[in-house]
Amino acid sequence: MNKYLKYIFLFFFLIFFQILILNNIEISGYINPYFYIIFILILPIETPKWLLLISGFLLGFGIDIFSNTLGLNAFATVLVSFMRPVIINLLINKNDLENIKIPGIKSFRFLTFFIYSLILILIHNFTLFYFDSMKINEFFQTFTKALSSSVITLVLVILSDFLFSKRY
Amino acid sequence: MKNIIVFIIKNKSFFLFILLETISLFFVFNNNYYQKSYYISSTNNITGYIYKISSNISGYFQLKQTNKTLARENAKLLSLKKNSFLINNKYDSIYKQQYLYIPARIISNTTNKRNNYLMLNKGRNSGIKKDMGVVCQNGVIGIVKDVSDNFSSVISILHSKLKISAAIKKNNQIGTLEWDGKNYRTGVLNYIPTHVNISVGDTIITSGYSFIFPKGIPIGKISKFKIKKGKNFYDIDIIFFTDYNKISYVYIINNILKKEQLDLQTKSQNE
Numbered sequence: 001m002n003k004y005l006k007y008i009f010l011f012f013f014l015i016f017f018q019i020l021i022l023n024n025i026e027i028s029g030y031i032n033p034y035f036y037i038i039f040i041l042i043l044p045i046e047t048p049k050w051l052l053l054i055s056g057f058l059l060g061f062g063i064d065i066f067s068n069t070l071g072l073n074a075f076a077t078v079l080v081s082f083m084r085p086v087i088i089n090l091l092i093n094k095n096d097l098e099n100i101k102i103p104g105i106k107s108f109r110f111l112t113f114f115i116y117s118l119i120l121i122l123i124h125n126f127t128l129f130y131f132d133s134m135k136i137n138e139f140f141q142t143f144t145k146a147l148s149s150s151v152i153t154l155v156l157v158i159l160s161d162f163l164f165s166k167r168y
Numbered sequence: 169m170k171n172i173i174v175f176i177i178k179n180k181s182f183f184l185f186i187l188l189e190t191i192s193l194f195f196v197f198n199n200n201y202y203q204k205s206y207y208i209s210s211t212n213n214i215t216g217y218i219y220k221i222s223s224n225i226s227g228y229f230q231l232k233q234t235n236k237t238l239a240r241e242n243a244k245l246l247s248l249k250k251n252s253f254l255i256n257n258k259y260d261s262i263y264k265q266q267y268l269y270i271p272a273r274i275i276s277n278t279t280n281k282r283n284n285y286l287m288l289n290k291g292r293n294s295g296i297k298k299d300m301g302v303v304c305q306n307g308v309i310g311i312v313k314d315v316s317d318n319f320s321s322v323i324s325i326l327h328s329k330l331k332i333s334a335a336i337k338k339n340n341q342i343g344t345l346e347w348d349g350k351n352y353r354t355g356v357l358n359y360i361p362t363h364v365n366i367s368v369g370d371t372i373i374t375s376g377y378s379f380i381f382p383k384g385i386p387i388g389k390i391s392k393f394k395i396k397k398g399k400n401f402y403d404i405d406i407i408f409f410t411d412y413n414k415i416s417y418v419y420i421i422n423n424i425l426k427k428e429q430l431d432l433q434t435k436s437q438n439e
Binding site: 016020023031032048049050053054056057060064065066067068069070071072074075078079082129131132133134135138141142 | 180181184185188189191192193194195196197215218219222276278280281282283285287321328348349350
């Protein structure tokens with residue numbers, strides 16, 4: 001019970017944090033961290049696939065409602081939640097996986113967690129930015145934007161895992 | 169039949185994935201249609217109130233800047249007052265008002281997406297309708313897209329689909345203003361023919377050729393321009409006068425004669 005409450009609290013906290021604070025941050029017109037995706041990254045390993053997908057959809061949709069981009073964030077987050085088990089299976093072998101409860105630097109070790117977050121964040125940001133732009137002649141411009149905000153998001157995710165990983 | 173059901177149950181997460189992505193895509197591509205109007209009236213009220221609380225707090229930090237702009241604007245208006253003129257013949261028999269301004273506060277604003285929107289704290293109850301123009305003292309903000317009772321959402325000029333008819337102030341040459349998505353401080357002006365003389369620093373204003381914005385609202389100035397080989401039009405980059413990240417108060421323009429203008433236009437186009 002307590003565990004579920006924690007995640008529900010985190011869910012709403014991340015949505016409001018994204019909407020009210022992170023969406024107002026902007027460096028040179030390029031970088032805007034999409035930190036809320038950390039919710040999908042740190043859900044317990046044992047979370048069933050359907051629950052991952054549903055929570056991804058709700059998370060993305062929550063962001064969409066506030067930012068007038070109906071369906072855009074939902075599409076990207078559902079894609080990330082679908083890819084998550086695939087990436088985990090690729091990076092970690094089954095025997096090790098049995099001992100791991102929650103993805104994090106401690107449980108995954110730094111390099112694996114770094115690659116795991118990097119891949120999922122890249123998927124998320126590139127879908128988001130290309131879907132938003134939808135113009136071939138802005139290909140490279142969108143590329144730099146997506147890449148730079150992926151880097152910032154990744155830094156935030158790694159940092160917050162360092163800071164808060166003991167608590168959940 | 170049994171096999172199909174077994175197959176679906178076995179791959180239920182994959183089908184759920186497809187279903188959710190389809191729903192998302194449906195929302196993305198139907199953003200302008202009917203459920204939007206439902207969504208705007210029900211959800212916008214909730215999101216609107218949350219944004220309002222947040223902007224009530226952050227508004228305090230901008231008070232100084234806001235006061236400064238308001239004072240400057242007041243001074244400008246005072247100079248337009250009747251007693252500031254030596255000879256005042258404004259009250260002619262053909263004098264008629266066309267534009268009314270409604271003040272509003274921005275409660276949410278983005279500049280970092282490719283397609284940006286704003287939300288204002290006034291809506292249908294204050295007489296705001298779809299397709300009205302939104303300006304600030306030194307620039308064009310956008311066009312009202314949807315209204316609910318207490319809020320309205322505005323397509324920002326920082327949007328891939330918004331094009332505004334703009335003119336170069338010194339020679340009245342008409343072009344189209346767009347945002348290329350690179351930087352929220354700069355935009356591009358298209359369709360200025362190469363035989364026209366322009367120079368860096370020329371002021372860009374609204375042309376008044378749409379029914380939305382009156383003529384002469386300042387937008388920005390030319391920062392650089394070039395002619396590409398074989399093209400008839402300049403490539404002009406402009407810098408907006410307004411920092412769209414810092415605005416907090418705007419005016420919504422109500423064109424009283426819009427209906428008359430539109431009627432006339434459709435009439436002459438039908439003939």
